[in-house]
Amino acid sequence: MSDALPSPNVEGLPAPLRPLACNNLDCTLASGGKCARASEFQSPEEECTDLQRQSVGSVALSPKEPPANTAAVVSPPSVKEARTRWGGGKLNSAAAEELMRRSPARVFAILGPAEVGKTCLLTSFFLELAQGQHHDLPYRFAGSRSLLGLQKLCERAAAWGGLPEKEIVGHTTLNESDDASVFFHLHLRPKAQGDNRILDILLSDVPGEWVTDLAAYDSPENRHRLAWLSRVNVVMALVDAPAVAQQGGQRADLQFSRVIERAFEIARKSETRPAVVVVFTKIDKLGDQLPSDAEALQQPETWPIFEKKARRVLAALSRGREQGLNIRCFAVSAFPTTIEGGHPVNVMAPFVWAMSQADARASWERPTPPIPENARGFLAVRRWSRP
Amino acid sequence: MTKVQSIALLGGPNSGKTTWLGAVANLIDQERLPQITRTQLSADTRALDRFVEPLLEGKYPPRTPHGHRAPISLHLRATQDDGAETPFMLQVEDFAGEDMERVFSDRLWPEAWRVWSESANGVLLFVRPSELVPLPPIRPPAESALDGLLGPASAPVQIGPPDPTAAFGGDYVPEAPETPRASPRDAQRVPTTLALIELLQLLRAQRGLATGVRAGHGLRVAIVVTAWDAVQDHKTPNEWLAQNAPILEDYLWSNFATEDVMRFGLSSTGVDLRVNGNAERYEEDPRGFVVWADEGKPRREPDIGLPMRWALFGASALKTG
Numbered sequence: 001m002s003d004a005l006p007s008p009n010v011e012g013l014p015a016p017l018r019p020l021a022c023n024n025l026d027c028t029l030a031s032g033g034k035c036a037r038a039s040e041f042q043s044p045e046e047e048c049t050d051l052q053r054q055s056v057g058s059v060a061l062s063p064k065e066p067p068a069n070t071a072a073v074v075s076p077p078s079v080k081e082a083r084t085r086w087g088g089g090k091l092n093s094a095a096a097e098e099l100m101r102r103s104p105a106r107v108f109a110i111l112g113p114a115e116v117g118k119t120c121l122l123t124s125f126f127l128e129l130a131q132g133q134h135h136d137l138p139y140r141f142a143g144s145r146s147l148l149g150l151q152k153l154c155e156r157a158a159a160w161g162g163l164p165e166k167e168i169v170g171h172t173t174l175n176e177s178d179d180a181s182v183f184f185h186l187h188l189r190p191k192a193q194g195d196n197r198i199l200d201i202l203l204s205d206v207p208g209e210w211v212t213d214l215a216a217y218d219s220p221e222n223r224h225r226l227a228w229l230s231r232v233n234v235v236m237a238l239v240d241a242p243a244v245a246q247q248g249g250q251r252a253d254l255q256f257s258r259v260i261e262r263a264f265e266i267a268r269k270s271e272t273r274p275a276v277v278v279v280f281t282k283i284d285k286l287g288d289q290l291p292s293d294a295e296a297l298q299q300p301e302t303w304p305i306f307e308k309k310a311r312r313v314l315a316a317l318s319r320g321r322e323q324g325l326n327i328r329c330f331a332v333s334a335f336p337t338t339i340e341g342g343h344p345v346n347v348m349a350p351f352v353w354a355m356s357q358a359d360a361r362a363s364w365e366r367p368t369p370p371i372p373e374n375a376r377g378f379l380a381v382r383r384w385s386r387p
Numbered sequence: 388m389t390k391v392q393s394i395a396l397l398g399g400p401n402s403g404k405t406t407w408l409g410a411v412a413n414l415i416d417q418e419r420l421p422q423i424t425r426t427q428l429s430a431d432t433r434a435l436d437r438f439v440e441p442l443l444e445g446k447y448p449p450r451t452p453h454g455h456r457a458p459i460s461l462h463l464r465a466t467q468d469d470g471a472e473t474p475f476m477l478q479v480e481d482f483a484g485e486d487m488e489r490v491f492s493d494r495l496w497p498e499a500w501r502v503w504s505e506s507a508n509g510v511l512l513f514v515r516p517s518e519l520v521p522l523p524p525i526r527p528p529a530e531s532a533l534d535g536l537l538g539p540a541s542a543p544v545q546i547g548p549p550d551p552t553a554a555f556g557g558d559y560v561p562e563a564p565e566t567p568r569a570s571p572r573d574a575q576r577v578p579t580t581l582a583l584i585e586l587l588q589l590l591r592a593q594r595g596l597a598t599g600v601r602a603g604h605g606l607r608v609a610i611v612v613t614a615w616d617a618v619q620d621h622k623t624p625n626e627w628l629a630q631n632a633p634i635l636e637d638y639l640w641s642n643f644a645t646e647d648v649m650r651f652g653l654s655s656t657g658v659d660l661r662v663n664g665n666a667e668r669y670e671e672d673p674r675g676f677v678v679w680a681d682e683g684k685p686r687r688e689p690d691i692g693l694p695m696r697w698a699l700f701g702a703s704a705l706k707t708g
Binding site for chain 2: 080081082083084085087088127129130131132133134135140141142143147148150151154155157158187189196197198339340341342343345
């Protein structure tokens with residue numbers, strides 16, 4: 001039987017008088033007057049985003065959607081349509097929290113000032129995942145509630161012509177509301193046979209200005225806005241490597257060292273003991289000034305170019321290690337060329353390591369009970385199979 | 388009482404759904420579709436005739452317009468290998484490709500889709516190679532400072548990768564081969580199957596299936612790679628999909644039981660009707676063909692109804708081809 005909503009003739013009725021409908025299948029507010037989330041809302045009709053008024057030419061449209069006289073423009077009158085169950089864009093903190101309540105989601109805080117390449121890193125990671133380049137990642141894509149948002153990022157990246165002065169995926173901007181949408185969502189499934197878990201991955205994408213504010217002043221407002229930082233599984237601090245290494249990069253060195261230290265502080269204070277990844281971005285711009293050895297690329301302390309230019313960043317790293325934090329450094333380039341020009345450099349590596357930490361599970365040695373001499377039957381078989 | 392079986396044709400604009408439907412109906416009329424015969428004429432044949440008539444003139448049928456609901460009911464009989472006959476009523480929904488884009492972009496879900504998604508036996512998901520690869524051909528990038536950085540990646544972290552050969556022996560052939568590792572200079576491709584994945588996610592949610600639940604013998608999904616006569620460099624649709632739509636393969640692997648997913652290469656008309664002389668060729672032999680992987684090896688049959696029979700009856704449909 002269909003759960004299709006009844007379609008009364010609502011034409012001519014003002015919006016507040018149109019019948020109610022709810023996307024939540026458990027809700028009977030429209031039919032029986034009882035809201036499935038009554039404990040969360042004082043006035044479900046005004047606060048619940050699942051609850052909608054039917055409109056002309058469509059089964060349901062949110063009351064926050066265009067007013068009644070423009071609803072007909074939204075969809076052709078001959079087709080009855082309802083909103084899909086999820087919006088397809090980034091998840092706001094309420095949706096993320098609901099998801100975290102349902103499953104132990106792995107939350108990645110990706111931190112860095114504006115233009116360091118946070119969104120580029122996310123886009124490049126998703127592009128690699130989508131192209132099946134997850135050979136080193138022990139998971140496969142299993143779904144997402146943010147596919148539309150990710151598709152838009154990929155399209156923007158594809159439109160980038162390769163000019164360094166042009167933005168690749170655009171600057172992330174969000175309103176200042178507490179309920180801003182900051183998470184891209186992924187479902188991942190372990191490749192290992194027999195591991196039937198589905199992991200929810202939340203990847204934060206916040207404006208660089210928020211991170212700059214946080215790095216400079218851990219104010220109550222910032223803490224409120226970024227309250228989810230207290231339960232992250234991975235803190236990823238991004239450093240613009242060429243900005244630090246360039247002539248006059250002292251200011252950048254200071255700025256990025258602050259971000260790193262704030263990231264360390266978040267990791268230290270968190271009960272979840274998150275892994276810390278420090279990602280040095282845009283390394284294609286440094287060319288042969290970096291070591292070619294893959295292992296040396298993970299140790300910025302050994303980079304000659306950083307020896308004098310990145311003293312604060314290196315000192316911050318050193319302090320973090322002294323504090324016993326679980327830190328790993330990676331050098332990446334998310335978009336060394338246009339996307340038809342080639343693949344990114346090392347973009348999967350930080351996520352591979354981060355997932356190995358975020359999804360680390362204690363393994364116990366298999367019990368080996370002592371087998372008595374001259375044992376027979378089942379125990380003897382055990383003894384025979386375990387030399 | 389005749390059992391009602393329903394399948395839906397889904398796919399982006401210009402993915403070949405309507406052509407397949409017209410070609411199948413044309414063959415049913417001529418009783419040239421293996422193992423499927425019509426038992427009675429539908430009360431209303433207008434919708435179907437709209438797809439068939441252009442093919443009789445050697446032209447492709449017009450695309451299904453946006454918002455147009457084209458439910459088609461056919462009273463058919465399937466003949467199994469052992470001679471057993473199963474009468475059934477096939478209900479086919481041909482959803483406009485633009486509607487699929489609309490679900491993805493505008494987040495508006497037609498009521499007809501929601502109704503259908505709860506009861507359907509199977510989905511034929513149409514993808515057309517020329518629509519899926521929108522990027523220009525690879526051009527060699529200029530030499531850059533990047534060259535020194537494209538060395539080996541950092542050591543991979545291994546958390547127990549699957550090793551099917553350990554369980555099934557060296558002859559194990561995976562349904563979907565692994566996507567080859569790209570070299571740094573290979574062109575990247577923007578995923579173009581995300582709308583299809585979103586649709587499958589919505590269908591599963593509508594049927595109450597949580598992400599990752601592989602309900603055996605549940606909704607069958609046949610991925611139909613159309614215009615297969617134009618595909619030159621892949622032997623099986625499995626290879627083609629692994630290389631060109633890996634995220635769709637990952638999604639299917641993660642969410643569907645192996646027996647509920649099948650990949651077909653399809654040429655509904657066998658030839659490109661736009662090429663001179665091919666219309667006549669199609670008139671002489673309108674059977675078309677399908678290709679699928681049988682333990683990794685390509686198998687080709689002049690039976691374009693096979694994806695439909697598989698969606699309705701599962702693996703038993705593949706035995707005789």
